[in-house]
Amino acid sequence: MRSISVFARDYGSVFLAVLALAALGGGGLAFFLARPDLAMLAWFGGTGVVLAALAVEILQSLARGHLGVDVIAGLSMSAALAFGEPLAGAIVALMYAGGQQLENFAEGRARREMTALLGRVARTAMRYVDGHLEEVPIESLCPGERILMRRGEVVPVDGRLLSDRADVDMSALTGESLPVRLSRQDEVASGGTVVGSAFDLEVLRRSEESTYAGIVRLVETAQQSRAPMMRLADRYALWFLLLTLALAGSAWWASGDSTRALAVLVVATPCPLILAVPVAIISGLSRAASRGVLVKSGGALETLATIRVAVLDKTGTLTGGQAGVVAIRSSGAVPEDEVLRLAASLDQASNHVSAEALVCEAKTRGMVLSTPVEVVETPGTGLEGRIDGHAVVVGGSDFVRGRCSSGDPRALGTDLPPGTAVVALGIDGKVAGIILLADRLRPDAGAAIDAFRAQGIRRFVLASGDRADVVDAAGRMLGVDEIRGGLLPGEKVEVVLGERRNGPVMMIGDGVNDAPALAAADLGVAMGARGAAASSETADVVLLVDMLERLPQALAIARRTRRIARQSVVAGLALSVGAMIFAAGGYLPPVQGALLQEVIDVAVILNALRALRG
Structure with a gap:
């Protein structure tokens, strides 16, 4: 009572x-x-x-x-x-x-389950100061500082891994029983528990701005x-x-x-x-939280139970939100794996998003990258340098073609799927091959939509700010009912409001540009595992784990x-x-x-x- x-x-x-x-x-x-x-x-x-x-x-x-x-x-x-x-x-x-x-x-x-989240907040951290360690309140940690994480401790702030590897238990946030293994330079979200050896962490955000602090505010x-x-x-x-x-x-x-x-x-x-x-x-609410889905209020839980229409963003929601290697085409002079290894070796000297994608793919395949020397970067266009004694050039097709005496990357780039980006490689003045990059659909995207249909959602609308041809290709692969591409944030709001004639509307997105549409929907769902803070604050439901299939489970709950x-x-x-x-x-x-x-x-x-x- x-x-x-x-x-x-x-x-x-x-x-x-x-x-x-x-x-x-x-x-x-x-x-x-x-x-x-x-x-x-x-x-x-x-x-x-x-x-x-x-x-x-x-x-x-x-x-x-x-x-x-x-x-x-x-x-x-x-x-x-x-x-x-x-x-x-x-x-x-x-x-x-x-x-x-x-x-x-x-x-x-x-x-x-929800109270367990609140009870795990770290209070102090071991910070390196002049080569020594001192225990300090987490509120005093600043971006760029280095801290030591020991076995059994809860990660207090978002950071970047400075050690070779780390094993972190994220079950309190995601519900997954197996620890996550992270590699050097990977981002480590706050709230996980160290279950392996100690490691060093570079602070990326202050404690009040960290992932876990935001989750705690939402839980409260x-x-x-x-x-x-x-x-x-x-x-x-x-x-x-x-x-x-x-x-x-x-x-x-x-x-x-x-x-x-x-x-x-x-x-x-x-x-x-x-x-x-x-x-x-x-x-x-507790059951949903245990599955990695934070429903902010009882009213949101009730609204979730009534949803009949889903409006979906594409980038970062149905796709990974980052470009990945989808194919490698060689001119025949070198094997495809060597095309990737040489391009990734030179791209270690660049922080361009395409360069990061190539380096990540090469490391995933276990390749040993060489150290680039004599590197010259033309911002936004490409790089030149030497790898293992060879003159190597990496970048757009026109950039590489202009620096090679033979071959044309465009001859290798025919019949490309919509939304595909091309990174060309030249070796010693000859075009060696191209690497195709694309923001691929999540492996669980199709299964998630099927699960939503099984839970009674009758209509799906793909609404994205990406190019219309790219959005159309993704929508046809997923079998959604309507596809809208090239939308501005205000136009996404109009889509959401227009769909209300078909029943209660759920909007799922992850970016800042999705925040207005999330607010306009009967129920806004943010991909909070790596989405923008603005969308998480606006949304009624936040997905704490990067697994789209958890949302149909929350709907069933x-x-x-x-x-x-x-x-x-x-x-x-x-x-x-x-x-x-x-x-x-x-x-x-x-x-x-x-x-x-x-x-x-x-x-x-x-x-x-x-x-x-x-």
């Missing part, structure tokens, strides 16, 4: 529950010892204290303009004392105070939110209050027996309505959570109304009715906790 106050939520509700239990038990012992006077005193006293605390809560709610169903509990305790049924009042008091503890326990169990927001279904429960609760008063009054008027009215009030305390929804929603919440409310209220009818007919005395209602409460909460399971 609702907390009595901030203090009562943390401490007072425990005191009330213990007091109510002691009063009920002490009174029972006195009754069996043939001291009914002491029993009545204990039951009256325990009920009176809980009733007084509840009255404070009701008055505070009325001051905020809110009338909740806690009024029923107050009426039933008041009626029990007025009609000389202190035992029934003591049971209701225990039910009320114990209900708070039951809800706190259930929510604590449900929040386990999610924990403080209330879902529309929870607000809807408040509205239902008001109608339930009116029904209860009408039924209790009718029973008293028809029978002339005030005990029947008391019995109706006792069994009417609608804990199923108050407890079931928040417990189920928090369970769903959301729909199951909503179904369980509704089941709990309907079943709980149906049982309560049935008990009220029996009580109005005189077939359920107040004491037995109070015990029955407690059984209903426990059953409803256990059912709501099913949302935690897969």
Whole structure:
């Protein structure tokens, strides 16, 4: 039930529950010892204290303009004392105070995955200073500084690996059981746990700007939110209050027996309505977080369950967001692998995105790169230098052709797929080959869309700022319903708003240019594993792990959570109304009715906790 106050939520509700239990038990012992006077005193006293605390809560709610169903509990305790049924009042008091503890326990169990994120924040780090190590607060770390990460420590800030390798457990963020192995110069996200040997890390961002700090802020927001279904429960609760008063009054008027009215009030305390929804929603949020999908609020979880249209960005969402080698074509003078090795060796001297892609591909293939010398770079065009005694030139087709006496890279670059970039290689004045680069579709993109369809999403729209021919090729491969390329950020918003006629719309993106569309959609989803901070802050859902297939899983969790919440409310209220009818007919005395209602409460909460399971 609702907390009595901030203090009562943390401490007072425990005191009330213990007091109510002691009063009920002490009174029972006195009754069996043939001291009914002491029993009545204990039951009256325990009920009176809980009733007084509840009255404070009701008055505070009325001051905020809110009338909740806690009024029923107050009426039933008041009626029990007025009609000389202190035992029934003591049971209701225990039910009320114990209900708070039951809800706190259930929510604590449900929040386990999310609370685990908050509890893992690192406080200090070992920083190198003049060749020595000193322990400093993570707030004092600045970009460019070097820190030591030891086995068992949580990575405190985003950084770049300076050692040869590192093994980091990212299960708290991604749900993956196997550690991630990282290589020198790889970026290490904050929040992971070091499970291998110690390594050095270069700080890339301050602690408040790190990946993990952003996730913690999002988790805190999610924990403080209330879902529309929870607000809807408040509205239902008001109608339930009116029904209860009408039924209790009718029973008293028809029978002339005030005990029947008391019995109706006792069994009417609608804990199923108050407890079931928040417990189920928090369970769903926790379950999604354990799969690496952070849903910021209960309202977002409910909206996710209703989605029927998905608008998808391409770059960084359906593709990796970085160019990769898709093919190598040799002129015949040297093998294809040697074309890549020589180009990557020279590109070690450049920080161009294409150069980084070639070097990464060569290292992935296990190639041993040579050291470039006499390097001259023409920014944005190409490089010249010497590799293993050979004059090597790498760059665009025109750049390489202009520096070679024979061969033409364009002769090797016929029939290229849309969106393909060409890096040409010349050796000792001759064109040796070309390397084709493209931003490839994620391996799980097609499977993710199929999984979305299985979860009831009826329409998919690919909306991207990339060239129309590139977007069209990607869309046809994935089989989406509509393809829109060459869009500006404002045009993406128009696409999202236009799709609302087909049902609730989910927008999935990762860049700054996606933020307006994410905000305009019924539900915005950001690829937060490596997406822009602006999109993560704007979105309702953040994918913490770079695995698109986790989103359909989150959709399934959301729909199951909503179904369980509704089941709990309907079943709980149906049982309560049935008990009220029996009580109005005189077939359920107040004491037995109070015990029955407690059984209903426990059953409803256990059912709501099913949302935690897969």
